[in-house]
Amino acid sequence: MGDRTLLLKEDFPVFKAYPGLVYLDNSATQQKPESVLRAVDNYYRQENANPMRGLYDLSMRATEAYEGAREAVRAFINAKSVSEIIFTRNATESLNLAAYSLGRSIVGEGDEILITIAEHHSDLLPWQLLAKEKGAKLRYLECDEEGLFTEEGLRAALTDRTKIFAFTHISNVLGRINDVKGFVKLCRENGTVTVCDGAQSVAHIPVDVRDLGVDLLAFSGHKMLGPMGIGVLYGREELLEKMPPFLSGGEMIEYVSRDSATYAPLPHKFEAGTVNAGGAVGLRAAIEYINDIGFDLITRREEELTRLCFEEMSRIPFVRIMGGRRAEDHCGIITFDIEGVHPHDVAAIMDSKEIAVRAGHHCAQPLHKHLGIMSSTRVSFAFYNTEEDVMRFIAALKQVRRMMGYGE
Amino acid sequence: MANNSFYNMILTDHNLHPAHKHGLECANFCHEGINPSCGDDIVLNLDIRDGVIRDGSYTGSGCAVSQASADIMLDLVIGKTVEEAAKISQDFMAMIKGEADEETLEQLDEAAALQDIAHMPSRVKCAVLGWHTLEELIKQSEEQ
Ligand SMILES: Cc1ncc(COP(=O)(O)O)c(C=O)c1O
Numbered sequence: 113m114g115d116r117t118l119l120l121k122e123d124f125p126v127f128k129a130y131p132g133l134v135y136l137d138n139s140a141t142q143q144k145p146e147s148v149l150r151a152v153d154n155y156y157r158q159e160n161a162n163p164m165r166g167l168y169d170l171s172m173r174a175t176e177a178y179e180g181a182r183e184a185v186r187a188f189i190n191a192k193s194v195s196e197i198i199f200t201r202n203a204t205e206s207l208n209l210a211a212y213s214l215g216r217s218i219v220g221e222g223d224e225i226l227i228t229i230a231e232h233h234s235d236l237l238p239w240q241l242l243a244k245e246k247g248a249k250l251r252y253l254e255c256d257e258e259g260l261f262t263e264e265g266l267r268a269a270l271t272d273r274t275k276i277f278a279f280t281h282i283s284n285v286l287g288r289i290n291d292v293k294g295f296v297k298l299c300r301e302n303g304t305v306t307v308c309d310g311a312q313s314v315a316h317i318p319v320d321v322r323d324l325g326v327d328l329l330a331f332s333g334h335k336m337l338g339p340m341g342i343g344v345l346y347g348r349e350e351l352l353e354k355m356p357p358f359l360s361g362g363e364m365i366e367y368v369s370r371d372s373a374t375y376a377p378l379p380h381k382f383e384a385g386t387v388n389a390g391g392a393v394g395l396r397a398a399i400e401y402i403n404d405i406g407f408d409l410i411t412r413r414e415e416e417l418t419r420l421c422f423e424e425m426s427r428i429p430f431v432r433i434m435g436g437r438r439a440e441d442h443c444g445i446i447t448f449d450i451e452g453v454h455p456h457d458v459a460a461i462m463d464s465k466e467i468a469v470r471a472g473h474h475c476a477q478p479l480h481k482h483l484g485i486m487s488s489t490r491v492s493f494a495f496y497n498t499e500e501d502v503m504r505f506i507a508a509l510k511q512v513r514r515m516m517g518y519g520e
Numbered sequence: 521m522a523n524n525s526f527y528n529m530i531l532t533d534h535n536l537h538p539a540h541k542h543g544l545e546c547a548n549f550c551h552e553g554i555n556p557s558c559g560d561d562i563v564l565n566l567d568i569r570d571g572v573i574r575d576g577s578y579t580g581s582g583c584a585v586s587q588a589s590a591d592i593m594l595d596l597v598i599g600k601t602v603e604e605a606a607k608i609s610q611d612f613m614a615m616i617k618g619e620a621d622e623e624t625l626e627q628l629d630e631a632a633a634l635q636d637i638a639h640m641p642s643r644v645k646c647a648v649l650g651w652h653t654l655e656e657l658i659k660q661s662e663e664q
Pocket of ligand 1: 205235284332
């Protein structure tokens with residue numbers, strides 16, 4: 113086992129450039145395997161033209177590469193049709209698309225939009241703006257101190273005016289996984305559209321949109337081994353058909369006259385302007401890499417690393433882990449605070465030992481406020497991390513308070 | 521990768537045992553400084569009379585760099601005239617930009633313990649937070 117994972121790290125050139133690097137900020141963005149870098153490079157060397165626009169061979173090849181990536185994404189999340197896969201820049205753009213297009217068409221004055229208190233700002237601000245614009249009410253579903261949202265809580269929060277429920281699949285702060293299927297069932301019965309933020313789930317566990325039943329799902333390529341600048345919005349076809357375009361311009365129309373236009377069919381209706389074909393090709397390579405090693409291995413490795421880290425951290429005095437009290441409640445993410453030391457100082461000390469961790473509010477200020485803390489430090493794992501990475505982090509963690517002048 | 525050995529004794533000591541972190545009843549100038557990237561938040565209180573900073577304090581919370589820097593700053597400016605304080609602040613800013621000479625560093629005394637921050641762009645805002653707030657108060661006092 114140990115050997116196999118050492119080999120996995122070798123697939124990632126960044127660790128050749130920095131052999132001493134302990135990268136524990138995988139929730140922010142993941143490192144890229146050689147195969148992804150090569151796929152992007154190859155696209156621009158051998159297949160580059162403006163997809164969908166040229167009538168010549170090279171442009172058709174670019175179109176094939178781009179649409180092939182769409183099919184890879186469809187299969188990866190088990191969507192019914194490629195019409196349901198919209199390429200965006202990132203999860204943030206996907207969620208904005210959802211709020212502007214879907215939100216503007218179904219939310220009216222006095223209606224309610226429900227989100228959880230654990231949402232990333234990317235799944236909060238678009239809804240906050242929408243609510244302001246429409247005179248609608250933005251309501252929050254609250255969790256207990258372990259980050260748990262319950263079905264009873266949701267049932268109580270849904271009203272006959274709740275048009276949309278937007279929630280994260282896995283919290284980027286607490287690592288807690290939500291019962292998406294249970295949420296969807298309640299929302300269906302209530303006539304509420306579900307928008308799921310999958311930014312922290314798609315790289316770590318198998319995500320099957322038909323099994324989950326969500327109406328919309330947003331995620332970013334860069335958090336799943338792919339390049340930056342490519343993201344996805346999945347949407348149920350019947351819903352996407354009804355939604356008006358988001359951005360407008362080239363490629364998303366069929367016919368334009370001076371005063372009106374007919375829009376291109378799905379998914380191109382939502383993809384205005386020249387697309388990020390290189391990014392899409394890179395994302396396809398990332399999916400192939402994930403499929404190749406398999407979620408059995410990915411999930412198991414991440415669970416092993418999380419458990420080791422969680423247990424070691426639990427033994428260190430002055431360290432307080434946020435969220436669930438069991439390692440299983442932390443899908444690859446452990447956020448903590450050290451008594452008497454500000455998170456930015458923790459991160460700076462870690463950096464001095466070549467350990468990359470995140471400090472701050474992780475774009476989730478309302479959650480921090482809800483849990484009664486100003487800011488925190490976060491470690492997040494990917495399958496290519498090793499036990500040695502964990503133990504170097506733990507060793508550094510034990511020194512933090514002493515380095516900050518506490519004698520113990 | 522950065523080698524930040526800047527958590528020296530002077531810095532950690534001012535952070536853990538600040539001399540000037542408390543309220544100040546006699547203060548006639550108060551201003552809040554916020555560094556949103558770090559979440560640092562400082563309220564600086566000064567008692568300025570006849571162009572002299574008679575007393576000063578700060579309250580708030582934040583990372584060790586922001587807190588220690590404010591405490592050291594107050595050590596340096598209490599008892600000084602407003603012009604002298606402004607000059608010290610200029611020198612400090614020069615140091616943080618990596619532009620201070622030996623003589624200036626000597627005059628900055630304990631504040632020179634923060635000179636390595638110049639190599640850490642992400643922490644510069646923490647180090648200068650108190651000083652920016654001081655400059656803001658100096659401006660206010662001059663306008664009166
Ligand atoms: C839960 C969650 N949602 C949304 C985002 C936004 O992702 P991006 O910045 O790639 O749009 C992130 C990542 O920062 C996240 O963790």
